[in-house]
Amino acid sequence: MLLHQSTWPEIEAFLTRSKTVIIPIGSNEQHGPTGLLGTDWMCPEIIATEAQKTADILVGPTFNIGMAQHHLGFPGTISLRPSTFIAAIGDWTRSLAAHGFDKIYFLNGHGGNVATIEAAFSELYAEASFLRQPRGFSLKLRNWWDLKGVMRLAEAQFPVGHGSHATPSEISVTQWAYPNAIKTADYSPKIAPTGPIREALDFRARYPDGRMGSDPALASPQKGGELVNQAALSLIEEVASFGGEPFLV
Numbered sequence: 001m002l003l004h005q006s007t008w009p010e011i012e013a014f015l016t017r018s019k020t021v022i023i024p025i026g027s028n029e030q031h032g033p034t035g036l037l038g039t040d041w042m043c044p045e046i047i048a049t050e051a052q053k054t055a056d057i058l059v060g061p062t063f064n065i066g067m068a069q070h071h072l073g074f075p076g077t078i079s080l081r082p083s084t085f086i087a088a089i090g091d092w093t094r095s096l097a098a099h100g101f102d103k104i105y106f107l108n109g110h111g112g113n114v115a116t117i118e119a120a121f122s123e124l125y126a127e128a129s130f131l132r133q134p135r136g137f138s139l140k141l142r143n144w145w146d147l148k149g150v151m152r153l154a155e156a157q158f159p160v161g162h163g164s165h166a167t168p169s170e171i172s173v174t175q176w177a178y179p180n181a182i183k184t185a186d187y188s189p190k191i192a193p194t195g196p197i198r199e200a201l202d203f204r205a206r207y208p209d210g211r212m213g214s215d216p217a218l219a220s221p222q223k224g225g226e227l228v229n230q231a232a233l234s235l236i237e238e239v240a241s242f243g244g245e246p247f248l249v
Contacts (some may be wrong), residue, residue: 001052008042011099013060019102020243022059022235023092024048025117026109026116026228027066030074032166032192032211036174037076038064040110043170044144044178045245048107051232063106066113070197074202075141082116089120095136105140107235112197117141122223134249140242141163145169149229157223163214163218165207169227171216176224184217191215 001014003021026041036042041064048059068079080088089106096104106117121139128135145151153160154169162168174180192211197203 001058015100021101022048022105025106025163027068027072029068029077030210032183035166035171039170043173044107044109051235055236067116073200086114086120102137108143110206120172147231148247149230161215165212167214168216168218171219172224175221
């Protein structure tokens with residue numbers, strides 16, 4: 001069930017069955033010469049949308065702008081400051097919790113978001129802690145590639161040239177979902193360099209075409225479909241477990 005394609009009575013009815021909601025969250029940033037700018041928000045959205053086709057789960061609107069300041073040297077990247085990102089996550093969570101959702105699961109597609117999302121969680125929990133009140137909700141963060149079996153599958157599909165940014169696994173997922181948007185290029189070097197991540201000008205100088213340790217030419221829609229299937233199955237299982245966690249206070 002997709003929240004943004006539902007009416008408020010439908011959401012009210014869903015809350016009688018479940019108080020868990022999934023929020024795909026990612027980033028709009030460069031992904032090398034052939035990776036779509038939306039890759040990091042599209043991947044969790046694709047997986048969550050696929051999962052809700054076969055399970056009674058609710059998927060909220062995708063949070064598609066994240067913390068990507070280091071990619072601002074490439075046209076098309078849009079980034080929030082960490083402080084803005086924290087504030088926005090807080091308001092999304094407060095809005096959902098006010099309606100009765102008490103398990104809010106963020107399915108993430110951008111590694112650069114992790115520290116800021118966790119900081120946002122800490123801010124939200126601190127509000128309850130300082131007041132010595134029950135928080136009323138639980139938050140969970142999961143990177144889609146960390147879902148059970150996904151990275152093992154990606155490593156089998158791409159034993160060499162997977163890398164950490166503009167990876168063939170994430171490119172494959174978007175190719176499966178959007179076959180008409182597949183791009184090609186001649187990569188030089190075939191496997192990109194890797195190293196640290198700092199600010200935008202340093203990133204562009206270190207990684208001129210935007211890739212990090214990857215060879216996106218290895219991507220294929222078929223491999224993407226395999227990854228989506230594995231991720232969707234694992235997501236359904238994990239969300240069910242999260243939804244069943246008891247509150248102790």
